[in-house]
Amino acid sequence: MNTVLDFAYETWAVFLREALLLKNKLTKLGFVFYSLTSPLIYLAAFGFGFGSRISFEGVRYEYFLVQGIVSMTSMMNSYNLVMLAVSYGRLHTKSFQNLITSPVSALSLMTGTVLSGILRGVMASVVVILAGFILFDVFPFGFFSAVALFFNLLFAGSLGVIIGLSIKDLEANAVIMNFFIMPMNFFSGTFYPVDNLPGFLNKLVYLFPLTHTNIIMRAESMTQPVLLSLIILIILTFITFIAGVFMLKRYSE
């Protein structure tokens, strides 16, 4: 019992720091616009450009688009916030060293940090959902979307910790962005169904967690492909989270 309470308290302490930092950052317009401008432009441009002309399996394109952009934005926001907090704190401000030498377990440190990414991702998702509602009168969000969003954010935050702990300078993140995150955003069914992709690519995109997030996000019932995607996403999330805890536990300079 004590261990559970210790875990909860330590996690709250780590989350408190991140939440206070996030609160202060939200007053900076540059920070807010940095992560929301692109998704909102995509939403408006693709929505107005193709919205009324396209539908997928009888579903309005705007509906499809909002769901895809929520997946993409939530992942980007959670990943970026956590990755930057860890790497910048470790390499530049050295505030990470203060965290890692505190009497807080690696599990709590991981959970508190990832929770801050989840909070940030949820906030960004709410903005996109609201924008979709205002611009296109759609609200494509239900139980499956919530499940997809949760695991997507948990995965992205955990990945943020791993990359934040691994990179030797912030420029190294550009490689991750250009060769992993960006292709994933465009090929994982964010803007169009992955079935439209040619054979080889169509198989390859199933390695991306965002593809499975999009499948679950758009699900209306628990079919076999949805269940399979959910299992894959949960396994990927679990492995990434545990890897992050392990790296924090073994952290040494």
Place this chain on the structure above:
Amino acid sequence: MILKIENLHKQYKNVKAVNGVSFEIKKGEIFGLLGPNGAGKTTVIKMISTLTKPDEGFIEVKGFDVVKNRHDVRKAVAVVPQENNLDGDLTVHDNLLVYAALRRVPDAKRKVLEIMERFGIASKRNELVDKLSGGQKRRVIIARVMLAEPELILLDEPTLGLDPSIRREIWNLIVQIKNRGKSILLTTHYTEEAESLCDRVAIMSSGKIKRMGTPEELINEAGRFVLETSGQDGCRVFRIVRSRDELDEAMKENGSAACTVRDARLEDVVVIEGGINEHGA
């Protein structure tokens, strides 16, 4: 004994940063690690604080092994690092509050207010840390470690880069901490800082401890007088001598009119232990 270090080693690529360091710190003592940049002082601090794992050797804080009992060690130790590691985007108050939460300080809100008063930073409570001067940031960092009342405080070059008046202020804060019964490990390359604050000092060079003792013991061991003469190329030459007889002999050799004599200081011992017996200036 609050800290016990035995035969500590740490290597980074081809550089032996710490090479067989051993020392102990008693409860309530200020122990100084004195040495030039690159001597290995910060690496020792990092290993004690659990930030860096030793390659070899043994560190025990309050009887807890830093590798096996990291959680217990982290409860007992707090670090004032060489670089300011406060959260610049948080206010002074929030920085302290977060630290108190991480260290599970009971009645944290009241304690934070109390500590801000005690360290003279209450008027800055709502200011972002990024807006503070270097000296004010140092005050906040030192106040921060005192929130948790740790038993061992590691001060890594606490006055580096500060002007002399602020350095004196920080010294006063360190004395305040000692007066509350805390043990302190202080690294510095300012000899006057070590002389003024430390009960015992170890002189480090190239990852090794060259000498250890009270500042007076170290001076007496190395020599009592410093003889200053002019060298062949016109530069000044310093030489430490142990006794009055040795001094008289040296003055005779150099011609007494050309010599200046003064009492040896800890700084002179550090120069000797750096491998230089006579140095030009």
